[in-house]
Amino acid sequence: MLHLLYLVGVAAFAASGVLAAYRANMDPFGGLVLAFAASVSGGTLRDTILNRTPVWTHDWVLLTVIICVGVGTIVYLRFWQLPQKSLLVVDAVGLSVVTVIGARAAIESHVTPLAVIILAVLTGVTGEVIRDVLCGEFPPLLLREDVYALAALAGACCLLALSHLGVGATPAAAVSAGVVFALRMGAVYFGVHLPRPHQPADRGGPDAG
Numbered sequence: 001m002l003h004l005l006y007l008v009g010v011a012a013f014a015a016s017g018v019l020a021a022y023r024a025n026m027d028p029f030g031g032l033v034l035a036f037a038a039s040v041s042g043g044t045l046r047d048t049i050l051n052r053t054p055v056w057t058h059d060w061v062l063l064t065v066i067i068c069v070g071v072g073t074i075v076y077l078r079f080w081q082l083p084q085k086s087l088l089v090v091d092a093v094g095l096s097v098v099t100v101i102g103a104r105a106a107i108e109s110h111v112t113p114l115a116v117i118i119l120a121v122l123t124g125v126t127g128e129v130i131r132d133v134l135c136g137e138f139p140p141l142l143l144r145e146d147v148y149a150l151a152a153l154a155g156a157c158c159l160l161a162l163s164h165l166g167v168g169a170t171p172a173a174a175v176s177a178g179v180v181f182a183l184r185m186g187a188v189y190f191g192v193h194l195p196r197p198h199q200p201a202d203r204g205g206p207d208a209g
Contacts, residue, residue, distance in 0.1 A: 017035035
């Protein structure tokens with residue numbers, strides 16, 4: 001069940017990569033490149049830190065899903081327009097699922113609770129950062145939207161807590177992914193941002209006074 005959930009997250013990030021490439025006026029090949037980059041970057045970073053072989057290198061189903069979703073999204077965009085916030089929605093789906101799968105992998109590797117949270121957040125946000133950088137968007141969505149990494153952080157903490165309480169892996173992952181998705185989409189829908197530091201008022205230049 002967790003593998004199926006992971007495939008859903010990977011598919012969502014693959015679609016988000018193509019949508020980002022479409023928005024950046026890239027060709028279909030660029031769309032497929034971003035589909036792969038958005039889908040596997042976070043898991044690759046996590047597995048490298050955990051000294052494990054990245055999952056995608058020996059999972060043909062995962063690679064097939066990325067290719068099929070990438071090509072399918074490209075074909076869809078050739079004939080139809082997607083709603084304005086479609087990229088944000090599929091990105092939120094990918095973030096929510098991949099974050100909790102990252103937390104689950106870290107827990108199974110018996111790292112410290114703090115390391116679980118850090119690895120979960122890295123797994124969730126890395127693909128988005130690389131996708132946006134390749135699209136020439138700076139700062140990337142992670143640094144422009146406060147409730148992005150924070151949503152991943154909340155989901156990782158939720159999964160860690162549920163695991164310590166003895167909740168099954170699948171229910172804990174589903175609930176935690178729901179937390180991430182709800183926080184992210186709630187922030188998008190209501191325009192929620194963390195308070196930002198105010199620039200000091202300009203008291204005038206050298207000629208003031």
